[in-house]
Protein backbone atom coordinates (compact mmCIF):
# COMPACT_ATOMS: atom_id res chain seq x y z
CA UNK A 1 0.00 0.00 0.00
CA UNK A 2 1.14 3.52 -0.71
CA UNK A 3 1.63 5.17 2.64
CA UNK A 4 2.80 8.45 1.23
CA UNK A 5 6.43 7.72 2.11
CA UNK A 6 7.39 5.85 -1.06
CA UNK A 7 4.74 6.90 -3.52
CA UNK A 8 5.90 8.03 -6.97
CA UNK A 9 5.00 11.55 -7.98
CA UNK A 10 3.07 12.21 -11.19
CA UNK A 11 4.64 14.63 -13.69
CA UNK A 12 4.54 18.25 -12.45
CA UNK A 13 1.27 20.06 -13.23
CA UNK A 14 1.44 22.11 -16.43
CA UNK A 15 -0.25 25.35 -17.49
CA UNK A 16 -3.34 25.53 -19.66
CA UNK A 17 -3.44 27.90 -22.61
CA UNK A 18 -5.50 31.03 -22.84
CA UNK A 19 -8.43 30.57 -25.22
CA UNK A 20 -10.04 34.01 -24.96
CA UNK A 21 -13.04 33.79 -22.63
CA UNK A 22 -11.78 30.62 -20.99
CA UNK A 23 -8.81 28.27 -21.19
CA UNK A 24 -8.00 25.13 -23.16
CA UNK A 25 -5.66 22.15 -22.97
CA UNK A 26 -2.63 22.01 -25.17
CA UNK A 27 -2.37 19.14 -27.63
CA UNK A 28 0.13 17.38 -25.32
CA UNK A 29 -2.16 17.74 -22.31
CA UNK A 30 -5.12 16.45 -24.33
CA UNK A 31 -3.15 13.39 -25.47
CA UNK A 32 -1.74 12.77 -22.00
CA UNK A 33 -5.29 12.64 -20.60
CA UNK A 34 -6.49 10.29 -23.34
CA UNK A 35 -3.54 7.92 -22.81
CA UNK A 36 -3.08 8.06 -19.05
CA UNK A 37 -6.66 8.73 -17.87
CA UNK A 38 -5.73 11.81 -15.84
CA UNK A 39 -3.90 15.13 -16.08
CA UNK A 40 -2.83 17.70 -13.49
CA UNK A 41 -3.00 21.41 -14.25
CA UNK A 42 -1.23 24.19 -12.43
CA UNK A 43 -3.94 26.85 -12.46
CA UNK A 44 -7.61 26.60 -13.31
CA UNK A 45 -8.42 29.98 -11.80
CA UNK A 46 -6.87 32.93 -9.96
CA UNK A 47 -5.65 32.77 -6.37
CA UNK A 48 -8.16 35.50 -5.39
CA UNK A 49 -11.05 33.41 -6.67
CA UNK A 50 -9.71 30.31 -4.93
CA UNK A 51 -9.54 32.16 -1.58
CA UNK A 52 -13.15 33.28 -2.03
CA UNK A 53 -14.29 29.76 -2.97
CA UNK A 54 -12.47 28.28 0.00
CA UNK A 55 -14.02 30.75 2.47
CA UNK A 56 -17.57 30.20 1.10
CA UNK A 57 -17.29 26.40 1.12
CA UNK A 58 -15.69 26.38 4.58
CA UNK A 59 -18.66 28.36 5.81
CA UNK A 60 -21.11 25.76 4.39
CA UNK A 61 -19.29 23.03 6.32
CA UNK A 62 -19.23 25.09 9.53
CA UNK A 63 -22.97 25.75 9.36
CA UNK A 64 -23.63 22.11 8.42
CA UNK A 65 -25.67 23.33 5.46
CA UNK A 66 -27.57 20.60 3.60
CA UNK A 67 -27.58 18.10 6.47
CA UNK A 68 -31.38 18.04 6.75
CA UNK A 69 -31.77 17.15 3.07
CA UNK A 70 -29.10 14.46 3.08
CA UNK A 71 -26.61 16.62 1.19
CA UNK A 72 -23.92 16.85 3.89
CA UNK A 73 -22.46 13.72 5.45
CA UNK A 74 -19.15 12.03 6.17
CA UNK A 75 -18.19 10.29 2.95
CA UNK A 76 -16.65 7.24 4.58
CA UNK A 77 -18.25 6.68 7.98
CA UNK A 78 -21.64 5.01 7.65
CA UNK A 79 -23.62 3.82 10.62
CA UNK A 80 -20.72 1.93 12.23
CA UNK A 81 -20.02 3.61 15.52
CA UNK A 82 -16.35 2.73 15.62
CA UNK A 83 -15.63 4.57 12.35
CA UNK A 84 -14.60 8.11 13.09
CA UNK A 85 -16.14 10.92 11.04
CA UNK A 86 -13.19 12.63 9.45
CA UNK A 87 -14.14 13.51 5.90
CA UNK A 88 -17.43 15.42 5.51
CA UNK A 89 -18.73 16.12 2.02
CA UNK A 90 -21.44 18.36 0.57
CA UNK A 91 -23.32 17.20 -2.53
CA UNK A 92 -24.08 19.99 -4.95
CA UNK A 93 -22.75 23.00 -3.02
CA UNK A 94 -24.08 25.08 -5.95
CA UNK A 95 -27.52 24.62 -4.37
CA UNK A 96 -26.38 26.85 -1.50
CA UNK A 97 -23.93 29.06 -3.43
CA UNK A 98 -25.80 29.77 -6.68
CA UNK A 99 -22.91 31.86 -8.06
CA UNK A 100 -20.55 28.89 -7.95
CA UNK A 101 -21.25 28.09 -11.59
CA UNK A 102 -20.63 31.70 -12.63
CA UNK A 103 -17.00 31.61 -11.52
CA UNK A 104 -13.95 31.49 -13.79
CA UNK A 105 -13.17 28.18 -12.10
CA UNK A 106 -16.42 26.68 -13.39
CA UNK A 107 -16.23 28.32 -16.84
CA UNK A 108 -12.69 27.06 -17.39
CA UNK A 109 -13.58 23.59 -16.11
CA UNK A 110 -16.60 23.45 -18.43
CA UNK A 111 -14.50 24.56 -21.43
CA UNK A 112 -11.96 21.80 -20.74
CA UNK A 113 -14.71 19.22 -20.23
CA UNK A 114 -16.18 20.16 -23.64
CA UNK A 115 -12.76 19.85 -25.24
CA UNK A 116 -12.34 16.35 -23.80
CA UNK A 117 -15.90 15.01 -24.07
CA UNK A 118 -17.59 17.03 -26.78
CA UNK A 119 -19.66 20.20 -27.02
CA UNK A 120 -22.71 18.67 -25.34
CA UNK A 121 -20.83 18.04 -22.06
CA UNK A 122 -22.72 19.48 -19.07
CA UNK A 123 -22.10 19.57 -15.34
CA UNK A 124 -23.82 16.55 -13.80
CA UNK A 125 -23.12 17.47 -10.19
CA UNK A 126 -20.59 19.14 -7.97
CA UNK A 127 -19.16 18.21 -4.62
CA UNK A 128 -16.97 19.59 -1.84
CA UNK A 129 -14.89 17.38 0.45
CA UNK A 130 -12.86 18.25 3.54
CA UNK A 131 -10.27 15.97 5.05
CA UNK A 132 -9.97 17.10 8.62
CA UNK A 133 -6.57 18.13 10.00
CA UNK A 134 -4.43 15.38 11.57
CA UNK A 135 -6.83 12.51 11.02
CA UNK A 136 -8.60 13.02 7.66
CA UNK A 137 -9.06 9.47 6.51
CA UNK A 138 -7.76 8.02 3.22
CA UNK A 139 -10.23 7.77 0.34
CA UNK A 140 -10.47 4.09 -0.65
CA UNK A 141 -9.31 3.10 -4.13
CA UNK A 142 -12.27 3.16 -6.48
CA UNK A 143 -13.54 3.95 -9.99
CA UNK A 144 -16.27 6.58 -10.08
CA UNK A 145 -18.25 4.55 -12.60
CA UNK A 146 -18.69 1.83 -9.95
CA UNK A 147 -21.41 4.06 -8.45
CA UNK A 148 -23.38 4.26 -11.69
CA UNK A 149 -26.07 2.20 -13.39
CA UNK A 150 -24.32 -0.78 -15.10
CA UNK A 151 -26.93 -0.88 -17.87
CA UNK A 152 -25.57 2.40 -19.26
CA UNK A 153 -22.25 3.54 -20.72
CA UNK A 154 -20.99 6.79 -19.22
CA UNK A 155 -18.82 9.45 -20.83
CA UNK A 156 -17.76 11.45 -17.80
CA UNK A 157 -14.82 13.00 -16.00
CA UNK A 158 -14.09 14.69 -12.67
CA UNK A 159 -12.34 18.01 -12.29
CA UNK A 160 -10.92 18.15 -8.75
CA UNK A 161 -9.84 21.64 -7.71
CA UNK A 162 -7.41 22.11 -4.81
CA UNK A 163 -8.54 24.89 -2.47
CA UNK A 164 -5.08 24.97 -0.84
CA UNK A 165 -1.82 23.39 -1.95
CA UNK A 166 -2.19 19.60 -1.92
CA UNK A 167 0.67 17.21 -1.30
CA UNK A 168 1.09 13.57 -0.39
CA UNK A 169 1.00 14.62 3.28
CA UNK A 170 -2.42 16.28 3.22
CA UNK A 171 -4.09 13.78 0.91
CA UNK A 172 -3.57 14.61 -2.76
CA UNK A 173 -5.17 12.25 -5.29
CA UNK A 174 -3.37 9.06 -6.33
CA UNK A 175 -3.98 7.54 -9.74
CA UNK A 176 -3.22 4.24 -11.39
CA UNK A 177 -2.16 5.41 -14.88
CA UNK A 178 -4.04 3.86 -17.83
CA UNK A 179 -6.50 2.04 -15.56
CA UNK A 180 -9.33 3.90 -17.35
CA UNK A 181 -8.81 1.53 -20.28
CA UNK A 182 -10.28 -1.38 -18.26
CA UNK A 183 -13.84 -2.30 -17.33
CA UNK A 184 -15.14 -1.44 -13.86
CA UNK A 185 -13.52 -3.83 -11.36
CA UNK A 186 -15.23 -5.48 -8.39
CA UNK A 187 -16.11 -3.06 -5.60
CA UNK A 188 -17.50 -3.43 -2.09
CA UNK A 189 -18.50 -1.28 0.88
CA UNK A 190 -15.59 -0.01 3.03
CA UNK A 191 -15.64 -1.60 6.52
CA UNK A 192 -18.37 -3.87 5.16
CA UNK A 193 -20.85 -1.12 5.85
CA UNK A 194 -23.48 -0.62 3.10
CA UNK A 195 -24.47 2.70 4.71
CA UNK A 196 -21.09 4.23 3.81
CA UNK A 197 -21.07 6.82 1.00
CA UNK A 198 -17.83 5.40 -0.35
CA UNK A 199 -17.05 2.27 -2.37
CA UNK A 200 -13.77 0.41 -2.38
CA UNK A 201 -12.21 -1.57 -5.23
CA UNK A 202 -11.66 -5.09 -3.89
CA UNK A 203 -10.23 -6.65 -7.08
CA UNK A 204 -6.44 -7.06 -7.13
CA UNK A 205 -4.43 -4.36 -8.93
CA UNK A 206 -0.89 -3.03 -8.77
CA UNK A 207 -0.94 -0.21 -6.20
CA UNK A 208 2.82 0.18 -6.57
CA UNK A 209 2.28 1.62 -10.04
CA UNK A 210 0.23 4.51 -8.58
CA UNK A 211 1.32 8.13 -8.90
CA UNK A 212 0.52 11.04 -6.58
CA UNK A 213 -0.63 14.39 -8.01
CA UNK A 214 0.70 17.25 -5.92
CA UNK A 215 -0.81 20.55 -7.10
CA UNK A 216 -0.93 24.15 -5.90
CA UNK A 217 -4.09 25.94 -4.69
CA UNK A 218 -6.25 26.74 -7.71
CA UNK A 219 -4.72 23.89 -9.71
CA UNK A 220 -6.72 20.80 -10.55
CA UNK A 221 -6.52 17.18 -11.51
CA UNK A 222 -8.88 15.75 -14.09
CA UNK A 223 -9.71 12.07 -14.26
CA UNK A 224 -11.75 9.76 -16.47
CA UNK A 225 -14.73 8.10 -14.73
CA UNK A 226 -13.13 4.64 -15.03
CA UNK A 227 -9.81 5.76 -13.57
CA UNK A 228 -8.71 3.87 -10.45
CA UNK A 229 -7.90 6.48 -7.85
CA UNK A 230 -7.74 7.22 -4.15
CA UNK A 231 -6.80 10.12 -1.88
CA UNK A 232 -4.21 9.81 0.85
CA UNK A 233 -4.94 10.57 4.51
CA UNK A 234 -4.38 14.09 5.80
CA UNK A 235 -1.60 13.95 8.39
CA UNK A 236 -0.99 17.70 8.49
CA UNK A 237 -2.41 20.13 11.03
CA UNK A 238 -4.64 21.92 8.49
CA UNK A 239 -7.79 20.67 6.77
CA UNK A 240 -7.53 19.70 3.10
CA UNK A 241 -10.41 20.92 0.99
CA UNK A 242 -11.38 20.24 -2.62
CA UNK A 243 -14.14 21.43 -4.93
CA UNK A 244 -15.10 18.81 -7.52
CA UNK A 245 -17.15 19.15 -10.70
CA UNK A 246 -18.38 16.10 -12.61
CA UNK A 247 -19.05 16.66 -16.31
CA UNK A 248 -20.52 14.28 -18.84
CA UNK A 249 -22.45 13.80 -22.05
CA UNK A 250 -25.72 11.82 -21.93
CA UNK A 251 -25.20 8.15 -21.02
CA UNK A 252 -25.91 5.59 -23.75
CA UNK A 253 -27.21 2.00 -23.38
CA UNK A 254 -24.37 -0.29 -22.30
CA UNK A 255 -22.48 -2.00 -25.10
CA UNK A 256 -21.73 -5.01 -22.84
CA UNK A 257 -23.82 -6.75 -20.19
CA UNK A 258 -22.50 -6.13 -16.70
CA UNK A 259 -23.77 -6.22 -13.12
CA UNK A 260 -22.63 -4.27 -10.07
CA UNK A 261 -23.86 -6.40 -7.15
CA UNK A 262 -22.25 -4.02 -4.65
CA UNK A 263 -24.93 -1.43 -5.46
CA UNK A 264 -27.82 -3.76 -4.60
CA UNK A 265 -27.38 -3.59 -0.84
CA UNK A 266 -26.25 -0.01 -0.75
CA UNK A 267 -28.41 2.47 1.17
CA UNK A 268 -26.42 5.35 2.59
CA UNK A 269 -27.72 7.49 5.42
CA UNK A 270 -27.69 10.47 3.09
CA UNK A 271 -29.80 8.65 0.46
CA UNK A 272 -32.42 7.69 3.05
CA UNK A 273 -32.46 11.24 4.42
CA UNK A 274 -32.70 12.72 0.90
CA UNK A 275 -35.58 10.45 -0.07
CA UNK A 276 -37.56 11.57 3.00
CA UNK A 277 -36.80 15.21 2.22
CA UNK A 278 -37.80 14.86 -1.46
CA UNK A 279 -41.08 13.16 -0.56
CA UNK A 280 -41.88 15.87 1.97
CA UNK A 281 -41.79 18.51 -0.78
CA UNK A 282 -38.05 18.86 -1.36
CA UNK A 283 -38.62 17.76 -4.95
CA UNK A 284 -40.10 21.24 -5.65
CA UNK A 285 -37.18 22.99 -3.95
CA UNK A 286 -34.75 20.89 -6.01
CA UNK A 287 -36.59 21.75 -9.26
CA UNK A 288 -36.72 25.45 -8.34
CA UNK A 289 -32.93 25.52 -7.71
CA UNK A 290 -32.32 24.08 -11.16
CA UNK A 291 -34.63 26.60 -12.82
CA UNK A 292 -32.91 29.44 -10.89
CA UNK A 293 -29.50 28.50 -12.19
CA UNK A 294 -30.77 28.01 -15.74
CA UNK A 295 -30.08 24.28 -15.93
CA UNK A 296 -33.11 23.66 -18.11
CA UNK A 297 -31.78 25.18 -21.33
CA UNK A 298 -33.46 22.54 -23.47
CA UNK A 299 -36.18 19.93 -23.12
CA UNK A 300 -33.46 17.25 -23.27
CA UNK A 301 -31.63 18.77 -20.30
CA UNK A 302 -34.86 19.12 -18.30
CA UNK A 303 -36.00 15.54 -18.97
CA UNK A 304 -32.49 14.17 -18.22
CA UNK A 305 -32.35 16.04 -14.93
CA UNK A 306 -35.85 15.01 -13.79
CA UNK A 307 -35.19 11.36 -14.76
CA UNK A 308 -31.96 11.42 -12.75
CA UNK A 309 -33.72 12.83 -9.67
CA UNK A 310 -36.37 10.09 -9.80
CA UNK A 311 -33.77 7.38 -10.41
CA UNK A 312 -31.74 8.60 -7.44
CA UNK A 313 -34.84 8.65 -5.27
CA UNK A 314 -36.09 5.17 -6.23
CA UNK A 315 -32.87 3.20 -6.56
CA UNK A 316 -29.56 2.92 -4.84
CA UNK A 317 -27.46 4.51 -7.56
Ligand SMILES: O=C(O)CCC(=O)C(=O)O
Nearest residue numbers: 129139158160231242244
Ligand atom coordinates in the same frame (compact mmCIF):
# COMPACT_ATOMS: atom_id res chain seq x y z
O1 LIG B 1 -11.00 14.07 -2.41
C1 LIG B 1 -10.82 12.86 -2.30
O2 LIG B 1 -10.06 12.37 -1.45
C2 LIG B 1 -11.54 11.89 -3.20
C3 LIG B 1 -12.17 12.51 -4.40
C4 LIG B 1 -12.63 11.52 -5.40
O3 LIG B 1 -12.63 10.33 -5.21
C5 LIG B 1 -13.12 12.01 -6.69
O4 LIG B 1 -13.13 13.22 -6.95
O5 LIG B 1 -13.51 11.15 -7.53
